[in-house]
Amino acid sequence: MFRKVLIANRGEIALRINRACQELGVATVAIFSEADRDSLHVRQADEAFCVGPGPAGRSYLNIPNIISTALITRCDAIHPGYGFLAENARFAEICSDHGLTFIGPKPSVIALMGDKATAKRVVSEAGVATTPGSDVLASPEEAQSVARSIGYPVLLKATAGGGGRGMRVVRDAAEMQRAYAGATAEAEASFKDGRLYIEKLIVAPRHIEVQVLGDDFGNLVHLGERDCSVQKPSHQKVIEETPAPNLPARARTALHDMALRASRYVGYTNAGTLEFLVAGDEVYFMEMNTRIQVEHPVTEMVYNIDLVKEQIRIAAGESLGYAQRDLAARGHAIECRINAEDPQNHFAPAAGMVSKVVFPGGPGIRVDTHLYAGATIPPYYDSMVAKVVAFGDTREVAIARMERALRETLIEGVSTTVGLCLDILSTPEFRDGRYDIELLLKEPTPR
Amino acid sequence: MVHRAYIGIGSNLGRRVANVERAFAAIGELGTLLAKSSIYRSDPWGKVDQPWFANAVALLQTALSPRDLLEALQAAEQRLGRTPGERWGPRVIDLDLLLYDELDIDETSLRVPHPHLRERGFVLVPLAQIDARFAALRDALPESEARSVSPLGESDSAMPIRENDSIAERVRALARFLADGDAVRVRITRPDDDIEVALRAAEPIASRREADRAPTKTAAPRVDTIKADLVGIFHASRPAPAEGDTFEGDRELGYIEALGIRTPVHSMGGGRLVSISAIDGTAVEYGQPLFAVAR
Structure with missing residues (x-):
């Protein structure tokens, strides 16, 4: 078991982790921002270090100061809680580079599952159902045929998409021609790439x-x-x-x-x-x-x-x-x-x-x-x-x-x-x- | 009798660019506006966790005496929204009399040329733009000071939004964009609707430009606290600094070692070391006071 754990978070989850450590007989180090000096997690941990000013980007996300605190206080592990650095694969790697155990999955798995598109592809390889859809479509006719097989309503999305541009909700076959033309034109204008694909729209899931x-x-x-x-x-x-x-x-x-x-x-x-x-x-x-x-x-x-x-x-x-x-x-x-x-x-x-x-x-x-x-x-x-x-x-x-x-x-x-x-x-x-x-x-x- | 005066303009609250434009108009009412610089964006001086400034310089031809001009500028500041009663408080608009003909005035509350004229990029860069005589002074600025000032385009700026962002993340991105930018009009484009919002000046929020606004003529010396700006182990310089040490220019008082890198701790200029709270070889946290230096 670890001797000392740094808790790289604030608020209730920092307290929650501190409680688990105390019950396991593990010493704790809290980090905090200048805005959290009087916060409860600072009082209840065995040691506490200020790592930056109020804005999270300069404190709870300040990787050098957090790692430095863990090393100075001779921690063996870092618990990231949720939010902040919890799903940052790079941070998990940096921890291990400095001989600190990141309490979570392996960095490669964080990176793999952190990207939504990659995660969907990977789990579907494992036979897990993901939202049905298509690859790049060649024509509105192909779109209609795909939509018929997966069932309306569907979402037409631009492959280069972003910010909802080149996206249309299509409720039935009659709407497809017009929606396809509109979405591809919008995608062409926005991204210089008019290619579209289809995804099933799950209504009120x-x-x-x-x-x-x-x-x-x-x-x-x-x-x-x-x-x-x-x-x-x-x-x-x-x-x-x-x-x-x-x-x-x-x-x-x-x-x-x-x-x-x-x-x-x-x-x-x-x-x-x-x-x-x-x-x-x-x-x-x-x-x-x-x-x-x-x-x-x-x-x-x-x-x-x-x-x-x-x-x-x-x-x-x-x-x-x-x-x-x-x-x-x-x-x-x-x-x-x-x-x-x-x-x-x-x-x-x-x-x-x-x-x-x-x-x-x-x-x-x-x-x-x-x-x-x-x-x-x-x-x-x-x-x-x-x-x-x-x-x-x-x-x-x-x-x-x-x-x-x-x-x-x-x-x-x-x-x-x-x-x-x-x-x-x-x-x-x-x-x-x-x-x-x-x-x-x-x-x-x-x- | 006609005089020429250079006036510095600064704003870091509300719609900054619009505030500077209003200031140009207000200055123009005190005579004839002969020249105005571009509007520059400058990093806050001193405390860095506050909004950036919009800065500019105006050249005014006026019949007002230096003191009458100063009072007229102060009245304009009030009218343009500076909060009365808060002498060194945040500024919707800040008007400084920089130069008045070739006069050299050193009176209570009126010093011309402005005492900080030679050190501040946000004054010298716009000033040199409208008067080439100041180019040499501008070019003599330390690189960090010169770099902190950049021209402010009036072009549209786009707010980066990722496709997978939730609505909450988008709203936060928008809030950051509005807080950091100087938008007067925002257009939000979505698949089914377009929203255009015209913004008005925001209410002043607390923020100050401490280093620059500190009184320059008061009797008591200013004491600066030198704080750790990272987490690490503090090591004192050799020979170790002692209370009472005085030094002319900047001095390295020690360093903080973190992750194998040594970051020096400087006295930030000359002065007298009045107290030492740093202990050689111990851990320091962010913001921990290390030294106090009287200037």
Whole structure:
């Protein structure tokens, strides 16, 4: 096991990693920006070093200062958390060049799965379904024939594309001629390259992801799925739950199998998440996140496994010590992300001083947060300030506990998304467990 | 009696280029505008984590006396949006009387030629553009100072957006673009719609140009804190600097070793070493005070 780990992150995830290290008897070094000097992760770590000014580009992304801190304090490993440097293959390589273990997958795997197009190609080699589509099209007639075989609606996209230019939604064959001409002309004008290809447009899908864990000895398991379909218009997740409600058994099996198949194919180690679009019982691979996820606690609740500790153990060269057949999920868990932002004002981030904080407790409730009364929320970083997680033997119990917990929650000084989460929990779509990624695009249903 | 005065213009708040244009117009009302330089973009002086400046120089023919002109410029600053009461605070617009005929004035609150004229690229570069007599001074600027000033084009600038960016990432990119640029009109093109937004000047936000705005005539010496700007191990120079040491020019006080590279710590000019907080051979973090130097 490592003697000392540098935590290259801030906020609740830095605290989360610090907790795992403390329980494993591993010393910790926090890094922080000048704006985070009074932050909780700085106080709770064994040592702390300021690595730069407020803007993340000069502090939490300042690779030379972070590596220098790790070397000076004689760390043996760096945990990147999520965001910042977590999926930076170059950073993972630099760590290993300096004799530091990067707690995550191998740099080559980060690089491979970091590029969406490459990742899709690679997993399809492993027999995993990706969004159906075509190569470069020769004519509108060919486009019609491809679209007929994969089914409308489809997206026409420019191969040289970017910024939505040369892209058209085509709903039926009659629209194809005109859309093709328009898209190719636009692509020609924008990129001097009018070539087009087709991709199936998945309408109102669910966004479901699968957690995997792999060690250096070839052991690989999945830890079920998480339904992350409650998303803001910006695709930021708001509420996640596991297991995914009303998921056809065939789709669930396909998700878990595909996640294992793709991970095994690329030789994945450590914790990772494969994101899929699900429409009915059709499942399409979207992308892989080669790191711990924000919403990992819901999986921890139903599997009774500490994923961050597992990450550290695996990186230290230990074996998983269990196989798929040893794992069973129990109960239902839901996470609500509490952001310091104003849902009434297009989710504009709110910075400022938190004057009063009361977090919920009681049976089945877990809160991961770095807030405290008097804490300042700097304007430079992600607006998430807390994660409230509710566990119950059934989904109904978990929802009831979450509603109770959110009503107990009091955060004064900044606007938060607590009210938004309560509103979502009360919609008939959420209560029935029949929602997709368009839930927050619809008119809000009054409570 | 007709006089000629050179006036320096600076803005680092709101729509900077538009502010400079408004300043030209306001200066023109004090006489006849004989020449105006291009608008230059210059890096902030001193603290670097603040917005860039738009700078220019105007040549004015005027009947006003130096003191009347100074007061008229200050009134124009107020009118153009400088916050009253904050003497060294952020500037929507900053007007400096640089030169007035061949006069040499050294009075409280009125010094001509402007005391910093010879050191500042953001003054000398535009000044030399409209008056060739200053070209030699401009060319004598240290390279770093000359490089910090560049002409500001009026051409369209494109905001880079990657195809796979989420809406949130695009909005953030747009916010960065607006914060860093000087756009007055933004056109957003999407497959199904075009949006064009005309922008008005933003409210002043806190920011200051400390080094340049510091009072020059006050009695107490200025004390600069020399801080570590990277994480590493500090090593003092040999012989080790001691409190009370005085030096004429810049002096290397030590170095910070990180990742096998030694980065020198300089006194940033002459002065007297009033305190030493750096300990030889120990780790220092970013922003940690190492020395205090009285100027």
